[in-house]
Amino acid sequence: MTLLAYAVYFAVLVGLAWALAAWMARVYTRTLPAPLLRVEGALLQLCGAAPDRSMGWTAYALAVLAFNAVGFLLLYAILRAQGALALNPDGIGGMAPDLAFNTAVSFVTNTNWQAYSGEAQLSYLSQMAGLTVQNFVSAGTGMAVAVAVIRGFVAAKGSALGNFWVDLTRSVLWVLLPISIILALFLAWQGVPQTLQGAVTATGVEGQEQIIARGPAAAQIAIKQLGTNGGGFFGVNSAHPFENPTIASNLAQSLAILLIPVAFCFLFGRMAGDRRQGRAIFAAMAVMFLAGLAVIHAYEVTGNPAIGIGANMEGKEQRFGAMLSSLWAASTTAASNGSVNAMHDSFMPLSGLVMLINMAVGEVIFGGVGAGFYGILLYVVLAVFLAGLMVGRTPEYLGRKIEGREVTLAVLAFLSMPLGILVGGAIAATVPAALASVQDSGPHGLSEILYAYSSATGNNGSAFGGWGAALPWQTTALGIVMLLGRYAIIVPLLAIAGSMVRKPQAPVTSGTFPTHGPLFVILLILTVVILGALTFFPVLALGPIAEETARLAGQSF
């Protein structure tokens, strides 16, 4: 029964993603119906973009950085000044500089790490004009970069990578907006509030007054899931009954989390003109995702005998139970989404291990919209290079040789994960100003630190609940790490794309390294697992693994 439910969920997800990929292929290759193209053209003209001017990788990267920098400054300004701005019925004051920095970086990098509580520290204007806008454009940025990187691998020799402004506009206009509108309407129907009126004061059955926060939530929640943003309208995110009121809303949001990341695999196959290539990458991601889900499910449903019989329900909503919480936890950490419908801090140690691995490998198991796909291409480059030599040819992917320059750039991009998680985490584990964030003792405390830094570097945004994210040390350090995890990967990958597109495409022969069969799927999985494991095994041993062995010995933290 459980298995069937998971199977149906996954089948629906893949079906929708397959259809979406077909649509996205038309979006990004300008084969949309003429009226839509006219709308797009008019909009681009209005912005002064020249759609026909294609960019090389440097121009593309500069456009991405410039756009994101401006987005950051704007958001930072809104957050600081929100107290004096409109749409602030609850009279919330301006944000502190370090928190505003953290929040602005977080939303621009598609992380949506929330060191604040939305209902208490953000005005409606900040939510709508600040965060929701970035929810769209940060997702759009990731999608545009992914499309540009894909072009680098598949386009004819000497092509440019496309035009960032056009790709961004198309991502938002034809993919994110339409689906968000549908999803927002659906969520509103399910009971998610969408109002500009302030909080209501209600009298509870015990006669006490309580303030119930509300606001324009439905619109923001739709894009938070779809764009793998994850930043909730309310502090407790999708565990809040206003963010996620019903089983139906839970299902819709679960699907929305993975929809675009899965679609990117199939889009890749379509753009490469060889759908097997996309299916192979999808298969590798799916196997890793399902393996992780299986572990989480098994541990959560079995529960902790030390606490009581039955599933581990600590920190979970009764409405969703262990299964839907497990599915959500696996999806949200794999997809770099970061929204939660249960408290990850309270999951079993090895469930936490899976979530950590999902993030620490760089959010490549489906990953963020666009980001997951260009992230996995990094592993593809490394896998092809490592094993490709073993067939006796210079390693090549899709007919293009992988040489010194690509390897250098891939290694450079790859370094950002250990740098963010290990170096960032090591400092956080020693500096007293940072240690105050840790809630729990023993290995679980270390897991909290690792989770925070993995989440920030992977641009995920979820956290182990007890973690004190608002300390100035953490807001600053995690902000820096988020930037590292985003741009230290985007820029080298665009450079790889720029270098690949200049190479001739050798025709496929029986001597070519096959990158579409089961063997390649296994190879790709092994590369992710082994490189990830080698990098993080020692710290994971001290964190969740030590916690688990201690639990088995009857000790808990």
Next chain:
Amino acid sequence: MSKHAKTADLSGLYPAAIRESFVKLKPRALWRNPVIFVTAVAAAMTTVLGLRDLLAGTTGAGTSLHVSAWLWLCVLFANFAEALAEGRGKARADTLRATKSETRVRLLSEPDESPGHAAEVLSTALRPGQYVHVAAGEIIPTDGEAVRGVASVNESAITGESAPVIRESGGDRSGVTGGTTIVSDWLVIRVTAEPGKSFLDRMIALVEGAERQKTPNEIALNILLVGLTLIFLFVVVTLPAFASYSGTTIPVIVLGALFVTLIPTTIGGLLSAIGIAGMDRLVKANVIAKSGRAVEAAGDVDTLLLDKTGTITFGNRMADALIPAPGVDMRRLAEAAALASLADETPEGKSIVDKARELLGSVPVMPEGAEAVAFTAQTRLSGLDLADGRGFRKGATDAVIRLTGQTPPQALGAQVDAIARSGGTPLLVAEGGRILGAVHLKDIVKPGVRERFAELRAMGIRTVMITGDNPLTAAAIAAEAGVDDFLAEATPEMKLDLIRREQAGGRLVAMCGDGSNDAPALAQADVGVAMNVGTPAAKEAANLIDLDSDPTKLIEVVLVGKQLLISRGALTTFSIANDVAKYFAILPAIFVAAYPGLGALNIMGLASPSSAILSAVIFNALILVALVPLALRGVRYRPSTAAALLRRNLLIYGLGGLIVPFVGIKAIDLTLVALNLA
């Protein structure tokens, strides 16, 4: 095969290589190999700390020094691998250098000047463009082109082939190489090589590895290895912080051990040995690569352009079948054909006699008083007139028809047409005025080439046959040899065009050639193999030179290139896969104090934390030296599809790399315990 092909016994090289391993400890020498350099730094650090502990009388100093000793051994083993590979080349270079002696030569001011008036100069002073006269018994002083004379030259010093070869001015056999000896007659040679830049110099530098530059793939791999080293540096450097958070400390010496076992020392230590050994395999095959890049490119080749003559066929038409006219006995035809060819010394004539012998069991000897009728361009017939008045002729169909005044019977005529259509050459055989039958002459495809091409196809390499034959003949041979395509009536321009077309389609092209008119195509091709007998222009344009002048060598070169890449990839995969087991050895050892539960990770059941760490370090050093022979020999390579190769190598080196260290570390641990060393 030549004398170079014999596998050298390596044991003679050990003393020098061991000495060299220590010489290579110089930081500047180590720096060239970042992974090993870092290992040496870690070894130095642990040694200092171990000595400090020893002086302070701290317990465990013995283990520390034991660990650092093995770290040093790891560095030495890497040096040894490189030294051994270089040593093998040096031995070969020394024999070459012996032929490169300074001699006095006769310098001519003009090519046709009489050698009697020549000025004597030192061979080392020769400049390109000068003319020298070399007579029988003298060593050709440097590379050049014969401009006058014909001589037989012993090139065994270079090629190992003792049969002398003819070198003459003009044509495609004018190239001469310094260090070879004129056996008979004389040559006037125009010098083409700068002093110290001759072929021999280049070859010496090459086999010594002195001019060895890292090839593109090697550079890329090195970057990856440095990247991995950096990642593990992050891992190890941050570990004390996480450990202290967890309430434990890790001794620096253990961190050093962990670091060295994690970084890819195995492939890092063997990488240069693999490269040198790859070049050495080429030299053994008597091919000189002008750059390592060309060898690597050979592994990537998609299209092979092969000359028909000499590569695919023997180069001479030979009798393939005899077809008797209706009513004529096969034996009678065979006898007549043999008699008509007895006096014919051409390969074709001999092949007819051979064919007749095959059919009859024996052939008649030249009858007494018989008179040979030689082939002329006018008659286009040859044969034999016996003393008894009988006359036997064989020749082109129209010539025999004219001679006999007969047309062949219809059945035979149809066969003759069929032979011509199939690309063969039909000859008619007549006795007196009667046509007895036909001989089918054809280009005989060398045995085994068809299978070879099938192998190449499986490897994804397309073969294109280049021939001057007409398209009909070419098509027939192409079909028989099993090449993928052919270029008939080929001219140098067509060759060049073909290469450009293939390259435009993203394919890498290899070809071989010898004539000057091949030079543009050789230069255009990604891998160009020039025959050593070829002209200097061809040799200059090519990036590989085959000393045996054997066009089939091209295939050999491709295989060597592939083997080189496979060896690197396989050992890299192996090296990285090894780390998993090392983690399972070392991590429980260093964390068990903080969290006793983590002892569960000690799945190998190693005796104690110190024996675990020591076993991992020892395994790391021993696996390096154990793989030296494999690095020098190259990973076994049987041509097959990329998918099959990947499956096989992933299984052996990937899965093997995961499993072997578990077994090895456990075995070392047991030994250490048995020896009471840990």
